[in-house]
Amino acid sequence: xxxxxxxxxxxxxxxxxxxxxxxxxxxxxxxxxxxxxxxxxxxxxxxxxxxxxxxxxxxxxxxxxxxxxxxxxxxxxxxxxxxxxxxxxxxxxxxxxxxxxxxxxxxxxxxxxxxxxxxxxxxxxxxxxxxxxxxxxxxxxxxxxxxxxxxxxxxxxxxxxxxxxxxxxxxxxxxxxxxxxxxxxxxxxxxxxxxxxxxxxxxxxxxxxxxxxxxxxxxxxxxxxxxxxxxxxxxxxxxxxxxxxxxxxxxxxxxxxxxxxxxxxxxxxxxxxxxxxxxxxxxxxxxxxxxxxxxxxxxxxxxxxxxxxxxxxxxxxxxxxxxxxxxxxxxxx
Numbered sequence: 655x656x657x658x659x660x661x662x663x664x665x666x667x668x669x670x671x672x673x674x675x676x677x678x679x680x681x682x683x684x685x686x687x688x689x690x691x692x693x694x695x696x697x698x699x700x701x702x703x704x705x706x707x708x709x710x711x712x713x714x715x716x717x718x719x720x721x722x723x724x725x726x727x728x729x730x731x732x733x734x735x736x737x738x739x740x741x742x743x744x745x746x747x748x749x750x751x752x753x754x755x756x757x758x759x760x761x762x763x764x765x766x767x768x769x770x771x772x773x774x775x776x777x778x779x780x781x782x783x784x785x786x787x788x789x790x791x792x793x794x795x796x797x798x799x800x801x802x803x804x805x806x807x808x809x810x811x812x813x814x815x816x817x818x819x820x821x822x823x824x825x826x827x828x829x830x831x832x833x834x835x836x837x838x839x840x841x842x843x844x845x846x847x848x849x850x851x852x853x854x855x856x857x858x859x860x861x862x863x864x865x866x867x868x869x870x871x872x873x874x875x876x877x878x879x880x881x882x883x884x885x886x887x888x889x890x891x892x893x894x895x896x897x898x899x900x901x902x903x904x905x906x907x908x909x910x911x912x913x914x915x916x917x918x919x920x921x922x923x924x925x926x927x928x929x930x931x932x933x934x935x936x937x938x939x940x941x942x943x944x945x946x947x948x949x950x951x952x953x954x955x956x957x958x959x960x961x962x963x964x965x966x967x968x969x970x971x972x973x974x975x976x977x978x979x980x981x982x983x984x985x986x987x
Contacts, residue, residue, distance in 0.1 A: 660701040661735070663716035663971055664709050665964060666723050667742065668933075671704035674964050678702065678718065681965035685972035700975075711735075716975060718742045718967035719749060722932045727753035738974035740967035741984075744768070745903060747876040751984055762970040762980040766821060767962035768954035773825035775953035776901050779925035780830070780869050783897040784809050788923060788947050805922070807868070810834030815867030817860060817883070818902075819844045819852075823873035827852045838863050864891040869899060876903035886911040889921065897923040901953040904930040909939045916944050927953040 665671075665678045679702040686700070700715075708717075708725055710732035717733070719725050720742040727750050730736065741749055741763040754761050782788065790804040814830045816823045819841035830837050837854045840863045849856045857863045860883070864870060870892065874880050884898065885908040892898070898921060900907055909930060915921040925947040929940050932951060940948055954963075970980045 659713060660699060661715045662711065662713045663700050663702045663718075663968075663975075664705050664714055665702070665718045665720075665742070665967075666705045666708055666725075667718075667720035667964070668706060668723065669720065674961060675702075675704045677961040678704075678964040678968045682968035682972050685969040686976060709733075716740070716971040718964065718971060720963070721745065721748040723748065725749045725754075730754065730757055730759070738762070738971050738980070740764070740970045740980075742963045742967040744963075745875055746984055747903065755985070760974055760980060761984040762967070762974075762982045763984060764963040764966040764970075765982055767966055768956075768959040769822045769825055771956045771959050772822045772901050772953045773829060775927060775949075776822075776826045776871050776899055777829045777833075779899045779901070779927070779947060780814060780871065780897075781809055781833070782947060783869055783899065783923045783925055784812055786923065786945075788945055811836065812868045813838060813866060815839070815857075815863040815870045816841070816854070816873060817863065817870065818873035818875075819849060819854070820873060823871075824852060826871060826873070827854050838866055860888070861891050864888055865893065867896060868893065869897045871899040872902045872906050874902065874906065876905050881905050882908045884908065884912070886914065889915040892921065894920055895922045897921060897925070899925045901927040904928040904932065909943075913939055913943055916946065921945075923947070925949075927951055 663682060665675060667674060682702055708723060708729045712735045714733055715735050715737045717736060718740045725739060730753050736759050739749060739754055739759055739761050744763060744765045746763045749761060751761050785806045786804045793803055813836045816827055816839045819839045827837050831853045838857050839849055839854045840857050840860050841849060846856060883906050889911055912924060916924060923945040926940060927949045928951055929938060973980055
């Protein structure tokens with residue numbers, strides 16, 4: 655890098671840069687300026703830019719990467735000056751954490767920025783499926799007008815099974831309990847005391863949860879162990895007439911198996927905010943699923959959360975570049 659050149663911090667996202675870049679830049683510069691009491695010209699030290707694909711170059715010292723864009727070991731080889739990588743999201747499966755750790759590059763993420771929004775979306779989808787709103791809508795649009803043809807169920811007393819009881823799962827549980835639902839949870843990493851404090855009943859296995867729930871909602875991270883967690887065998891264990899909600903990661907679900915379960919009538923419905931390819935191709939299997947609600951990965955979104963992940967990632971990068979530890983560091987795997 656030439657003397658006098660600024661080091662680069664790059665936000666990588668499929669979003670429109672004119673919407674998010676000003677928020678990211680302001681958060682980054684503000685965090686740098688307030689990092690210590692001495693006078694500091696952040697603008698002179700760093701250039702902040704935007705990219706729709708993972709960039710390369712020796713002058714890049716900080717990256718904030720929003721899914722579905724990936725940061726791989728191959729990308730890392732072209733980033734010899736990288737000092738910090740931040741997932742501009744709560745999940746970080748789009749970053750090769752092991753490769754970054756091997757290179758000595760700290761990794762952070764942005765947990766909590768949209769927990770409320772996702773929990774609200776899950777509850778909206780859950781109640782819509784129990785009331786069979788997707789069936790009622792299709793029935794009315796096709797010229798029908800029979801309430802009994804829809805098959806709506808009572809929300810109070812229905813059983814919601816939550817797979818994973820982290821921050822978002824706990825918020826979903828609280829909302830469901832307030833609606834009078836019975837809530838089960840498979841949460842091996844959560845203490846029994848914390849589970850019971852939520853008025854939730856713990857179960858020992860995912861299979862027990864699947865067979866006991868009217869609606870199942872997924873709240874686990876995507877790992878090699880959870881990919882296709884909901885496959886044909888898992889779907890067969892679910893109650894006949896039950897429904898599935900996924901606002902987590904698309905690859906938690908085998909969509910071909912889901913199609914078979916829906917087409918056979920074994921499942922009454924599904925609500926998907928995430929798919930295994932995003933943006934999905936026009937011929938993605940999900941678009942042909944019956945009795946299904948699909949939203950375009952919007953569970954995270956509200957005016958309060960729209961730019962929060964980018965701003966959190968910017969502040970994490972600023973902290974590391976000023977010699978401090980990130981608040982939400984991720985250990986190498």
